[in-house]
Amino acid sequence: MGDDETAYNYVIVGGGTAGCVLAARLTEDPDCRVCVVEGGPSDVGDEKILRLRNWINLLDSEYDYGYTTVEQPRGNSHILHSRARVLGGCSSHNTLISFLPLPEDMDEWAALGAAGWDAATVLPYRDRLQNRIVPVAEQDRNPIAKDFVTAAASALGVPVVEDFNARPFADGVGFFSLAYEAEGNKRSSASVAYLHPVLDRPNLTLKLETWAHEVVPDGDGRMTCVRVRSADGTETTLRAERELLLCAGAIDTPRLLMLSGIGPADQLRELGIKVRADLPGVGENLLDHPESVIIWETDGPLPPNSAMDSDAGLFLRRDPDGGPRPDLMFHFYQVPFSVNTERLGYPAVEHGVCMTPNVPRARSVGRMWLRSADPAEKPALDFQYFTDPDGHDEKTIVDGLKVAREVAATPPLRDWLKREVAPGPDVTSDAALSEYGRRVAHTVYHPAGTCKMGGDDDPMAVLDPQLRVRGLDGIRVVDASLFPTMPTINPMVTVLLAAERAADLLRGANGGGR
Numbered sequence: 348m349g350d351d352e353t354a355y356n357y358v359i360v361g362g363g364t365a366g367c368v369l370a371a372r373l374t375e376d377p378d379c380r381v382c383v384v385e386g387g388p389s390d391v392g393d394e395k396i397l398r399l400r401n402w403i404n405l406l407d408s409e410y411d412y413g414y415t416t417v418e419q420p421r422g423n424s425h426i427l428h429s430r431a432r433v434l435g436g437c438s439s440h441n442t443l444i445s446f447l448p449l450p451e452d453m454d455e456w457a458a459l460g461a462a463g464w465d466a467a468t469v470l471p472y473r474d475r476l477q478n479r480i481v482p483v484a485e486q487d488r489n490p491i492a493k494d495f496v497t498a499a500a501s502a503l504g505v506p507v508v509e510d511f512n513a514r515p516f517a518d519g520v521g522f523f524s525l526a527y528e529a530e531g532n533k534r535s536s537a538s539v540a541y542l543h544p545v546l547d548r549p550n551l552t553l554k555l556e557t558w559a560h561e562v563v564p565d566g567d568g569r570m571t572c573v574r575v576r577s578a579d580g581t582e583t584t585l586r587a588e589r590e591l592l593l594c595a596g597a598i599d600t601p602r603l604l605m606l607s608g609i610g611p612a613d614q615l616r617e618l619g620i621k622v623r624a625d626l627p628g629v630g631e632n633l634l635d636h637p638e639s640v641i642i643w644e645t646d647g648p649l650p651p652n653s654a655m656d657s658d659a660g661l662f663l664r665r666d667p668d669g670g671p672r673p674d675l676m677f678h679f680y681q682v683p684f685s686v687n688t689e690r691l692g693y694p695a696v697e698h699g700v701c702m703t704p705n706v707p708r709a710r711s712v713g714r715m716w717l718r719s720a721d722p723a724e725k726p727a728l729d730f731q732y733f734t735d736p737d738g739h740d741e742k743t744i745v746d747g748l749k750v751a752r753e754v755a756a757t758p759p760l761r762d763w764l765k766r767e768v769a770p771g772p773d774v775t776s777d778a779a780l781s782e783y784g785r786r787v788a789h790t791v792y793h794p795a796g797t798c799k800m801g802g803d804d805d806p807m808a809v810l811d812p813q814l815r816v817r818g819l820d821g822i823r824v825v826d827a828s829l830f831p832t833m834p835t836i837n838p839m840v841t842v843l844l845a846a847e848r849a850a851d852l853l854r855g856a857n858g859g860g861r
């Protein structure tokens with residue numbers, strides 16, 4: 348198929364984490380013509396992208412859409428919400444920590460009306476994942492990270508976990524599993540694992556540096572067409588003969604739907620957007636994993652070994668009556684992640700480490716909306732961090748900071764640390780820890796949930812359990828926006844599993860493939 352063609356069997360908007368999986372799976376059938384519209388450039392041969400340890404330099408770069416938030420009265424209003432602008436999406440930009448969701452995470456989705464998304468159905472898709480997922484390699488295990496693992500196990504009485512994906516866990520400390528090749532520190536992103544091997548398929552068309560700005564109906568009223576603009580400004584309408592698949596991520600998928608008149612009718616009318624479907628849930632249910640940070644200076648430089656500077660971490664279950672899943676997590680960084688503390692005047696240190704306690708199932712839920720009908724204007728994101736009425740999220744951060752200090756005070760980690768620089772040893776009361784912890788809070792970069800799927804009885808569900816946009820024909824959403832609730836763990840693998848399942852749903856519905 349040549350570049351001038353505009354009709355395909357499927358058009359995929361967003362060649363990101365989910366989009367790459369779908370493109371690879373759907374083009375396994377040589378008669379199925381697929382076009383991927385991706386806003387960013389290719390990652391092929393781009394060492395800046397392909398080398399995992401460079402991830403931190405991609406933040407706020409030309410590969411980052413760089414969303415901001417509206418004022419967060421109980422949190423940090425200065426967080427930059429990085430979202431990748433490159434083939435592979437956030438899997439080309441992130442730290443590639445790879446955890447299967449816990450069974451209860453999936454069963455919760457099914458209980459909320461997402462029939463067919465229970466653990467017994469979703470978790471077996473792990474065997475289909477093409478990414479190379481392995482625990483951090485021995486040569487990448489920094490001595491200080493090893494000592495963090497030993498200290499946390501001893502201070503907190505939790506097991507050392509060799510492979511977090513071997514079985515479900517309530518708590519534990521250890522080196523993460525990553526989607527990477529240790530040799531050469533190469534990403535095994537969705538793009539590398541799924542798309543690179545099939546780029547020469549004649550039935551796959553990639554339109555890079557091309558931005559989708561409006562979904563429009565075909566002649567039969569099916570929402571299968573999308574208006575796109577390429578880097579040179581050329582406008583085209585692409586048509587999907589079977590279905591249009593939105594995979595633009597948890598911010599850009601609801602943004603595109605709303606710009607196309609699909610969303611909360613009153614809000615859209617106020618902006619002068621013609622309403623095509625009144626779906627009040629579009630842009631609501633904005634989920635994230637909020638985190639805080641505590642930083643120590645080390646006595647001089649650390650050994651260099653690392654996969655991506657945050658190779659180990661801890662899960663803890665503080666509330667034994669709260670079910671089998673952990674309710675506190677943190678990453679251990681062998682660099683001082685000080686962007687939020689320096690802004691508040693805490694000292695910058697040349698050599699240091701930090702721990703970043705986060706809230707695995709945050710109860711504060713936010714929303715996003717369009718500021719105008721102009722597709723170029725970024726939407727407003729309001730995560731409403733630390734606003735849950737029971738104070739669960741705030742308490743988790745306070746507990747996390749205290750737990751971090753316990754670990755830091757325990758040998759062998761203790762012997763590496765010269766002094767605590769943020770918040771500093773004088774900050775001890777719950778109130779002071781909360782104030783500090785929320786003001787320096789950051790995101791673990793996991794926005795999700797903004798087009799959630801659910802049952803017929805949930806008026807806020809945007810998608811049915813087949814991922815079809817309710818009330819419309821010919822259009823589905825497959826990306827992190829489909830999450831009804833946030834899984835306990837870092838969500839990339841959940842997105843990959845969802846995309847694998849979506850490929851099956853599509854092939855079943857449209858008669859192609861298996």
Ligand SMILES: Cc1cc2nc3c(=O)[nH]c(=O)nc-3n(C[C@H](O)[C@H](O)[C@H](O)COP(=O)(O)OP(=O)(O)OC[C@H]3O[C@@H](n4cnc5c(N)ncnc54)[C@H](O)[C@@H]3O)c2cc1C
Pocket residue numbers: 360361362363364365366384385386387429430431432433434435436437438440441442443444445446557558559560594595596597599600603791792793794825826827828836837838839840842
């Ligand atoms: C810095 C960072 C670190 C992270 N670390 C981890 C981690 O270690 N482990 C983990 O599990 N999760 C991590 N995450 C989160 C995880 O990467 C994401 O949740 C997941 O990759 C999202 O996948 P997606 O398919 O929903 O969207 P994405 O992968 O973001 O894909 C969306 C794609 O759509 C394209 N696009 C958007 N709008 C348009 C448009 N209008 N037209 C055309 N193209 C468009 C984008 O360019 C992008 O390629 C991290 C995220 C970030 C940003």
